[in-house]
Amino acid sequence: MATGIEPPSGRLRRLAEELDEIGLTFDLHSADDRVVIDEIDYGLRPAIHERRIPTYGSLVLPSADAAHWKAGTGLRITTRALDKLALGDARRFADGSSSWLVRRRDRGLQLAVFDRPASSERDIVVMVDAFQAAIVQRHSSGVVRLATERGVARWDGLAWHREPLVTRWIDAMAAWEGSARERVFAKVLAFAVHDLGARGIGALLIVQNADDETPNFEQRMAEPPPLDVGNPLDLTPLRHVLSQIDGAAVFDRNGVLRHLGVRLVASPEAVADVDGHRGMRHTSGRRYSFDQDGSVVIVVSEDGPVTVMKNGTILGRTDAQA
Numbered sequence: 001m002a003t004g005i006e007p008p009s010g011r012l013r014r015l016a017e018e019l020d021e022i023g024l025t026f027d028l029h030s031a032d033d034r035v036v037i038d039e040i041d042y043g044l045r046p047a048i049h050e051r052r053i054p055t056y057g058s059l060v061l062p063s064a065d066a067a068h069w070k071a072g073t074g075l076r077i078t079t080r081a082l083d084k085l086a087l088g089d090a091r092r093f094a095d096g097s098s099s100w101l102v103r104r105r106d107r108g109l110q111l112a113v114f115d116r117p118a119s120s121e122r123d124i125v126v127m128v129d130a131f132q133a134a135i136v137q138r139h140s141s142g143v144v145r146l147a148t149e150r151g152v153a154r155w156d157g158l159a160w161h162r163e164p165l166v167t168r169w170i171d172a173m174a175a176w177e178g179s180a181r182e183r184v185f186a187k188v189l190a191f192a193v194h195d196l197g198a199r200g201i202g203a204l205l206i207v208q209n210a211d212d213e214t215p216n217f218e219q220r221m222a223e224p225p226p227l228d229v230g231n232p233l234d235l236t237p238l239r240h241v242l243s244q245i246d247g248a249a250v251f252d253r254n255g256v257l258r259h260l261g262v263r264l265v266a267s268p269e270a271v272a273d274v275d276g277h278r279g280m281r282h283t284s285g286r287r288y289s290f291d292q293d294g295s296v297v298i299v300v301s302e303d304g305p306v307t308v309m310k311n312g313t314i315l316g317r318t319d320a321q322a
Contacts, residue, residue: 005028005029005031005034008028008034008037011041012028012037012038012041013028015037015040015041015044016028016037018160019040019146019153019160021160022153022160022161022162023150023162024146024148024150024153024162031105032061032105035060035061035103036060036061036134036136036146039058039060039103039134039136040136040144040146042056042091042136043056043058043136043137043138043144044138044144044155046091046138047088047091047092053142054092054095054138055095055096055097055119055137055138055139055140056091056094056095056096056101056136056137056138057094057095057096057097057099057100057101057119057135057136057137057138058091058094058096058100058101058102058103058135058136058137059100059101059102059103059112059127059131059133059134059135060103060133060134060135060136061103061104061105061133061134062102062104062131062132062133063132063133064130064131064132064133066079068130068131068132069112069130069131071130072126072127072129072130072131073114073118073126073127073130075114075115075116075118076114076115077112077113077114077115078112078113079102079110079111079112079113080110080111080113081108081109081110082101082108082109082110082111083107083108083109083110085109087109090109090111093111094111096119096137096138096139097114097117097118097119097140098113098114098116098117098118099111099112099113099114100112100114119137119139119140120194120195120198121145121147121152121194121195121198122190122194122195122198122235124137124145124147124152125147125152125165125166125190125194127147128147128148128149134146134147134148135147135148142157143155143156143157143198149165150164150165151163151164151165152165152194152198154198154304156304161304161305161318162318163193163194163197163198163304163306163318164318166186166189166190166193166194181209181253184207184229184230184253184254184255185207185296187229187230187255188205188207188229188251188255188298189298189306189308191205191229191235191238191239192205192298192300192306193306193318195235195239196239196242196300196306197300197301197304197305197306197318198304199239199243200302200303200304201239201242201243201300201302202281202300202301202302203242203249203299203300204247204248204249204264204281204284204285204297204298204299204300205248205249205251205297205298205299205300206248206249206250206251206285206288206292206295206296206297206298207251207253207255207295207296207297207298208250208251208252208253208258208292208294208295209253209294209295209296216264216265216266216267216288216291216292217248217250217259217262217263217264217265217288218262218263218265219259219262220247220261220262220263221245221247221259221260221261221262223258223259224241224257224258224259224260225237225257226256226257226258227256227257228254228255228256228257229251229255229256229257230254230255238257241260245260245261246261247260247261247262247263248261248262248263248264248284248285248288249261249262250262264284264285264287264288266284266287266288266290266291267287267290267291269290269291270287270288270290270291270312271287273290273312274286274287274290274312277314278301281299281301282299282307285297285298285299285307285309286309286312286314287312289309289310289311289312289313290311290312293310293311295310296308296309296310296315297309297310304318305317305318306318
C-alpha cells in the first residue's frame with residue numbers, strides 16, 4: 001500500500017463503520033485517523049491482568065504547545081519519555097485520569113502526568129481544546145469516550161452515542177439574544193450534557209430569562225442554597241442532589257439555583273396546543289416553555305440525550321434518532 005499502513009483488520013473496519021453511523025467518519029488508510037481508531041479499539045478491549053479491566057486514557061496527536069496545555073486546563077503537567085517501550089507496555093502507565101499516554105506524529109511515546117485527577121467528561125471536553133487533540137478514555141465506569149472538536153462519543157457497552165460540543169449548540173440555536181445570557185445558557189447546557197447526561201442522571205432544568213417572570217409551578221421543597229452553575233465548586237452538590245429528586249430545578253437569569261423539586265403546572269392552552277413528547281418529563285417541560293416564553297427548558301434523559309425547548313418548540317437535541 002502506498003501509505004505504508006497495514007491493511008485494517010475486520011474489527012477495525014467494523015469499529016469505523018459503527019462510528020460512521022453516528023456521524024464520525026474515519027479513513028482507515030489515513031495515518032492520523034488510524035492512530036485514533038487504534039486507540040479507541042484499545043480502550044474498548046484493554047489488556048486484562050488477573051481479571052482486572054484497567055482504566056486508560058490517551059492524548060492523540062496533540063498540536064498545542066505545552067504552555068497552552070497548562071493555560072487551558074489549569075493543571076501542572078509533567079511529561080515522561082516512553083520511547084524505549086513498546087506501545088502495549090507504554091499503555092500500562094496511562095490511567096486516563098492523572099496519567100495519559102501521548103501519541104504524536106513526530107516524536108516517540110510520552111506520558112503526561114497531571115497534578116490532580118481529570119477524568120470526568122467535563123474535564124475531557126476542556127482537554128480537547130487545551131491539547132488540540134483527540135482524547136480517548138476508558139473510564140472506571142466502563143464507559144469508553146472519544147472526544148474531539150466534533151463532540152463527544154460514548155460507548156456504554158451496547159452502542160455508541162454522540163453529543164455535539166456545547167459551542168456548536170449555542171451557534172446553531174441562538175436561544176437567547178445577548179452575550180451575557182448566552183454565556184449563562186452555555187454553562188447550564190454544559191452541565192446538563194457533560195455532568196448529568198454523561199452520568200445517566202435524568203433532570204428537568206429551567207433557566208429563566210427575566211427576574212420578574214411569574215412561574216407556573218408548585219413549590220414542593222424549601223428554598224435551596226443558591227448554587228451557581230458557573231462556579232465549579234457548586235457543581236458536585238448540584239449534580240448530587242439532582243440525582244436524588246423528582247421535579248424541576250429552576251435557575252435565574254444568572255445561572256443560580258432558586259427552586260428545586262418543583263411540579264410544573266401547564267395552562268389549558270398549553271395542554272391543548274402542545275402535543276406530548278416522549279415521556280412525562282419532556283411533555284411537562286415543553287408545555288412549560290410554551291407558557292413561559294422567556295424561559296429555556298433543558299431536559300436530560302436517564303439514558304443520556306439532552307433536549308432544549310423554548311416557546312413550546314424543540315430547539316435541538318443530541319439524539320438525532322429521537
